[in-house]
């Protein structure tokens with residue numbers, strides 16, 4: 001029989017006294033933090049660092065950011081997947097500041113969005129990011145001390161690479177605004193406006209608990225995949241999703257902590273009871289190569305970090321077996337990953353658009369068509385990946401197949417807004433219906449900031 005009371009997200013009070021290492025308050029708070037992360041993977045941080053005034057200013061500034069024209073927001077780009085400007089229909093939109101631990105990065109982002117300046121925005125965002133960063137560092141010290149590995153805290157904290165993400169959610173048709181996932185960071189701290197929507201899984205039981213912060217000055221702290229690996233599986237990564245069934249706009253700010261350089265399980269955390277589960281790994285490489293492959297291929301894996309650096313995995317960290325990609329032999333359309341990837345480096349929006357345009361014009365220099373002369377280039381919408389709606393794939397297909405695929409794409413609701421065509425495309429004088437649609441799709445992919453997840457696939461015919 002299950003327990004009668006459902007577990008709740010633990011609340012840890014960081015506001016009572018000044019928390020200083022070595023004090024009784026510090027020790028008891030550390031204990032609560034550690035057991036919350038081991039048992040549930042998350043806890044609510046109660047503190048009084050954010051006044052109601054600052055709360056209001058932060059979300060006014062966030063709204064101001066989202067109210068900017070799309071072409072301005074699209075200037076926020078990144079070589080990493082799912083950073084930069086990401087938009088999904090009217091349900092989800094995010095913008096990301098990389099290297100957010102430094103004021104200069106926030107300043108740079110601010111002047112990209114507001115070339116005439118917006119000191120208020122910069123100031124508010126730097127303030128809240130600093131509060132969240134300090135909290136994260138305190139939690140790291142507490143956990144490291146609890147495990148007796150406090151000698152690693154300084155170097156760990158010194159190598160944190162922060163990412164600040166602004167997210168906006170609106171009511172979703174199926175209510176699912178952000179799919180189920182755990183973060184690929186080390187840890188994440190999240191701050192939200194007055195609209196709930198975040199749900200966490202506290203046990204492996206498919207039950208969801210709504211994050212309902214007790215006050216405007218609360219944060220939620222998540223342990224993520226890299227924290228689990230570092231702790232040799234002691235810490236539980238928090239599985240969460242965003243479920244939106246209210247018409248109010250939900251705004252959040254999340255500070256993701258990544259590690260520059262290598263993460264290795266401290267020797268002190270390996271013993272007979274806890275044999276080593278992970279090889280040392282480079283966190284940013286994990287993000288850049290492994291996740292990129294996973295997202296681009298549409299493979300859903302429950303434990304991506306195990307596949308990357310689990311003690312039992314092979315030396316190759318990037319999936320190389322084409323059979324893991326969709327290859328349904330009953331289907332008239334057989335797909336395989338191009339054995340010789342055309343371009344391993346991140347593909348810029350312009351390069352993608354130019355390649356498509358070049359293909360359409362049957363140019364000699366066509367990057368794709370020269371390798372696959374009978375094929376047309378198009379973009380395929382990936383439905384099955386974790387962040388499905390943000391993913392597009394480049395597909396090479398004979399024209400008649402493109403026709404089918406494009407009608408599928410239409411029914412799958414790829415944006416058809418003709419105004420979405422950028423001038424750089426329309427001036428290329430597209431002739432056929434197909435090519436127009438392809439271009440439109442490519443624009444959509446550009447808008448959705450997914451060009452970096454480009455995978456070249458061939459369709460045999």
Ligand SMILES: O=C(O)CCC(=O)C(=O)O
Nearest residue numbers: 165167183198242252254
């Ligand atoms: O905005 C939220 O509530 C959750 C965001 C999140 O989970 C993410 O960006 O990974």
Ligand SMILES: [Fe+2]
Nearest residue numbers: 181182183240
């Ligand atoms: Fe998340």
